[in-house]
Amino acid sequence: MANEGTGALVRVVSEEEGTILTEWLGLLKSGGALQTGRIREAELQTQAKTVLGQLRDALASGGSNADLEAYATLRDTLGEISRSRAIQGFTPTDTANFVLSLKEPIFSSLSRSHANDAKTLAAAILSTSHLLDQLSLHTMEVFLQSREDVIGRQGQEIAELSTPVVRLWDGILALPLIGTLDSARTGVVMENLLQAIVDEEAEIAIIDITGVPTVDTLVAQHLLKAIAAARLMGADCIISGIRPQIAQTMVHLGVELNVVSKATLADAFALALRRTGRTVVRKQPVSPSAS
Template sequence: MAGELGTDIASLVSRNEQTILPEWLELQEKAGTLHTGRISKGELLSQSRNFLHLLRDALAKGGSDVANAAFEPAKAMLAELSRARALQGFSPTETATFIFSLKQPLFIALNREKTLSAEQIASSLWAMTLLLDALGLFTLEVFQKSREEVIVRQQREISELSTPVVKLWDGILALPLIGTLDSQRTQVVMENLLQTIVDVEAEIAIIDITGVPTVDTLTAQHLLKTVAAARLMGADCLISGIRPQIAQTMVHLGVELNVISKATLADALAVALRQTGRAVVKVKRAETETGPDRKTGRQGV
């Protein structure tokens, strides 16, 4: 039965393609597919025509059962289209419209058939509805999965960008943290810091938490893990950016970092310089810049 219905619908599509295609395109345009500017009218026409041909071939070979292997080429095209639209920023509704807007042109074409009985029309309508609903759900599933992959990749990239390791001095690194620390981000922080410690042979790493809004027990544990990992690589750690509110919270929670902490990054850098046997001193301006030249007696510029 499904095979016969599929053959009948395939014949319907083949006979009425010249009217189905423009009607389908018009409905997609009305739905706003072209308004975003992410796809051209020519691309939409090409995608629609190709899918209509693949759908016709699948119906002729595999009936109206979407699970049939004959529908794999059509589903592969839908998967590629869904992934592309997910990357282009299309909404789920805009993507699903590609399939669901095909219902009306097919139904209109079916109603034009004068040789079919009411029972045949009803059977074909039901088969087409089930078929397009299944293909539409498949399209949405691929689109949703692709969007999730994009979001995960963007989160990973943002996490990497928000945890830069900066070389402040020979052997001294700084890791400014911004935002909340969670387990996944702590792993990225550790990897970036440890690799940079190895690359520049750093002796001291300053972890600056000025941009961390709150420090709770979990955040403190993540900091301690990072400090411990750095020490295993031979680098001592300092923590800077301890604000009064954070200090009070940590005391209230009974959190002990067991590491030197400073209020500002500048204070932590001064400690790091002392620990490495260095110091920053203010250089006096040359006398020729502020007073008379000793040889000529002229005023310096």
């Protein structure tokens, strides 16, 4: 019975490919595939025509099991479509619907061609459903993995952008931290800080944590790692921006940074200037009459 269903499916897709493609595209358009503006109609038509043609060829040579080698080309094509849609910002529903919406046109064609053969029709519908479900699952797996990759890259880029190292003076750097410190971000912080110390030949690095919402034992450990790495490069560190609430939390937790700390970045900068033998002097403004 399964072989009869697969045979019927192969014949219908081969003989009514044009009708199925037209109905499929109509369903995709009515389902809002073009409303987001992420894909053009010509591209959607090309994708649908390619997928349906490869499905026809795979059915003719490999039956209705999407795991077979005959479906390798089709799986690759669906994978490329899924990856591009993940980058373009399509939703999982939109991506899954691209394959699942093909069921209705094929079911309609099967119903027309086997209206008087209930057993063959049922077997063919079952084979179609099983095959397209397999392909849809493959599509979603690739889509989700691609979206995770995109999110991972974006997170890394944001982490790099959110840890700028600023040159305050000759030999004095500032690293303003915003957000929570975790292991991955600590690695980015250390890499940026150490590279800046080498490039600027810095003597002192000020790590400002005004934008860090909370400091617990784990965050303190990450800070100490960055400080230790900077010291190995020959630069002393100063912590600034410890707010009263954070100071109380650190005392309750018994967290010790074992490094000089200042309440504000300005205080830390003044200390750094003194340590490097510099002073800031306020000059009296010259009155217009004196000139």
